[in-house]
Amino acid sequence: MNRFIIIILALGIIMPWSSIGHATATSEAELALSNQSNPTREEKVKYPTLKNAGKPEEAGFSSQKLRQVDQLIEQEINNGFPGAALVVIKDGKIVKNTAYGYAKKYEGHDLLKHPQKMKVNTVFDLASNTKMYSVNYALQHLVSEGKIDLNETIQHYFPSFKDHPSDKIKGKDHLRIIDLLHHTAGFPSSVHYHNPVRAGELYSQDRSTTLEMILKTPLQNEPGTTVIYSDIDYMLLGFIIEKVTGLPLDQYVETHIYKPLGLKSTMFNPLNKGFKEKDFAATELLGNTRDGVISFPNIRTYTLQGEVHDEKSFYSMGGVSGHAGLFSTTGDLAVLLQVMLNDGGYGKVKLFDKETIDLFVKPSEMNPTYGLGWRINANDSMKWMFSEYANNNVIGHTGWTGTITVIDRENNLAIALLTNKKHSPVIDPKVDSNKFYGDTFDISQYGSIVTAVYEAMIK
Incomplete structure (x- = not known):
């Protein structure tokens, strides 16, 4: 009889756990608390996890003013902007997660007769935000574990x-390594x-x-004399992580x-990992041709959807680059974003520590708008991106x-605005092949939307 009772109790624990699946608003750590085999054992969740705010007011936002944010973006869509998605989190709550266009x-x-609507689960090409969410997160993790010394030379690895x-x-x-992160290594902005x-x-x-070509790439400036935002810095950092x-x-960051x-x-x-083209926000209309004025071997000429737009990443790096x-x-x-607001972890997962984050977001002596890779709202030159309301310690990237x-750590606030502004014709390919119609909208300068989000906070 006692064995029978023990078996029933065991099943009562195991069966509900097996049916839970992926946790969304509640962390896996919290679920573990309610399903552990020893209910008398006390176990604390180490880091806060996100929950949906019932009403924006619960997180200090005005519902009415957030509707004004919607109206700003919807007006841009009505005027021809392709699409966007916006998420706002504060105090551990998802205040807003909305898709537009x-x-x-x-x-x-050709304009589609039935254009594909943006959804909150539409997947975006992050472009240079890759630098933060792959390389910086990986380096912050490895530095916290003592596996990388930022003052180590590149020559040590190569x-x-x-x-x-x-x-x-x-x-x-x-x-x-630190010179690459500060963008003071002397490399050109791109090759x-x-x-x-x-x-x-x-x-x-x-x-x-x-990789061999990067190692051979000559410096454009004497190291430590100027800040030049360079893709090459992060391509090389990605190889160092490998x-x-x-x-x-x-494989490293995904695992x-x-x-x-x-x-x-x-x-x-992602197209090699089970996703379909329809899952993505499309980018350039005619591959990488800038509406037909650019050509090189193997160039794509079709509308890009689910393939990285960046040419160096796609053609020279097999789609995987820092x-x-x-x-x-x-x-x-x-x-x-919540990982950064939590000082390095989420639920039971610790990726890095506060000391490492503080190191990475410390302003560079040469240019205070740069940390170690992170951009910092250190002066008025960054208002176009961060808005006039953000304090000087707010960090982010485009x-x-x-x-x-x-990411506003002081206010426990973070914003991600994802758009597909390059999914539009080039204005005049022969004059400026990098200027798309999508670039001419206010939303493309970012700061107007970030400003509206800050203004929606209840004072």
């Missing part, structure tokens, strides 16, 4: 990274490795060869960062495809 409204230059007699500017021998006409002897459309961990960058957090839609090369290639949703980003994240 269309994930895809063009096929080539002995062939060194000055050559023909280099006009020397300094590679002593460049460190078009994928384009033989632009890259010359550095041309590569093979990932392993691209060297340290022994895993490809995508050690995203999966433990329960994220389902944050990954590189500077671009990550895809995500507002829901997944909310969790990643992405070329139309993405921005804002």
Whole structure:
């Protein structure tokens, strides 16, 4: 009889747990508390997890003013802007998670008769926000674990990274990881490795060869003398992470960062991992041709949807690079944002510690709007992105495809605005092939929406 009772009690514990599945508003740690085999044992959730706010007022927001945020974005959609998704979190609550407009409204230059509507689970090409949510999160994790020293030289990991007699500017021998993070290493902003006409002897459309070409790339400035925001810095940082961990960058972050957090839609090369084109916000209309004025070997000419737009990432890095290639949703980003607001963890998962975050968001002496990769609202030059209401310690980043994240640790507030502004014609390809119609809208400057969110907070 006693054995029978024990079996029934065991089943009463195991069966409900097996049917729970993925936790959304409640953390897995909280679920474990109510389903542990020893109910008398006290176990605390280490980090707060997100819950939906019943009403915005519960998190200090005005419902009426948040509707004004909706009206601002909807007006942009009515005026021709393609689409957007916005998530706002405060005090551990999801205050807003809303989709607007269309994930895809063009096929080539033709307007679709039935455009694909944007949804809250639409997946976006994060572009340079990849730098933060892949490389920075990975480095913050590895630094917290003592596996990476930011003052270690690049040459320590790649002995062939060194000055050559023909280099006009020397300094590679002593460049460190921290120099790459500060964007003071001296690299040019970009090298078009994928384009033989632009890259010359550095041309590569093979990932392993691209590493060799990056290591050979000459410096443009003397290290430590100027800040130049450079994709090359983060391409190289991604390779350093691979060297340290022994895993490809995508495998490392997806296994050690995203999966433990329960994220389902944050990954590189998602079309190879079970997703379909219809799951994504589309980007450029005619591949990477800028409406037909650019050409190089293997260039895509179709409307991009679910493939990373960035040319270096797609052609030269196989879609996996430290500077671009990550895809995500507002829901997944909310969790990643909360990790930063929580000083490094979520539920039972600890990724890094507060001391490491403080190190990464400390303003650079050379340019206080830069931390270690993170952009900082240190002066008026950043108002276009962070708004006039953000304090000087607010951090974030933007992405070329139309993405921005804002993290206000002092107010326990974070915002992610994802758009597909490049899903629009180029205004005049022969004059400026990088200027799209989607770039001309107020929403594309980000600050107007971030301002409206701050204004919606109840004083």
